[in-house]
Amino acid sequence: MRIALFGAPGAGKGSQAALLTKNESLRHISTGIILRNAIRNGSEVGEQARKYMDAGSLVPGAIVRKMAEKAIRKATFNQYVLDGYPRTIEQAQWLTEFLEENAAPLDAVVSLKIPDDVIVNRISKRRVNIKTGENFHLDFKPPSPDIDPNDIIQRDDDRPEAILKRLLVYNDLTQPVEDYFRQRDLLLEINGVGSFEDVHERVILSLKELQSVP
């Protein structure tokens, strides 16, 4: 199964990808996590990406494309869930062509829908384990006490100044990607409000329905 998760910042893409990875044995491909790792490792590409990320802007397409391509090849074009890619029409076009050339098109694009007030609450209370990439929410999924508190951080781009910019970028550049996939009959729209487990169940149900369609 080849899936892309789509949605606004804070829609729950990372958490749903983690559940799909755990329960459905899909490989989690998150360009955000790959970029944060590149920054943490002090690589040149991480250094280039950092200023865009901290400002809440998109990282230049060529950098992210290489990361996505490498990770999809590593997954041998199957059994993966893309999280945070594609984020522009250009990226969506490239991905479609790249996968078609390799005879491995996406099965579905799962779009997680949540209202704006939920977005702001989720992002401002989000914390992340810098070592594993796992997401937490201070109220609904606090980090367990056996994790080193120094590993739990608030992402720089989850601070209020960057959140606003990310939402603007999402509305301008990313939202149109939903229509791109709707026109290609790949879009599954899922209510993203509720517990991680409830939303996961909706996602699974919807993917199962898709598989049963002849």
Ligand code: AMP
């Ligand atoms: P995420 O962890 O998916 O929220 O991504 C965090 C940040 O990484 C984004 O705000 C962008 O700055 C950058 N990023 C991640 N994926 C992409 C992408 N597909 N295109 C451009 N920038 C990206």
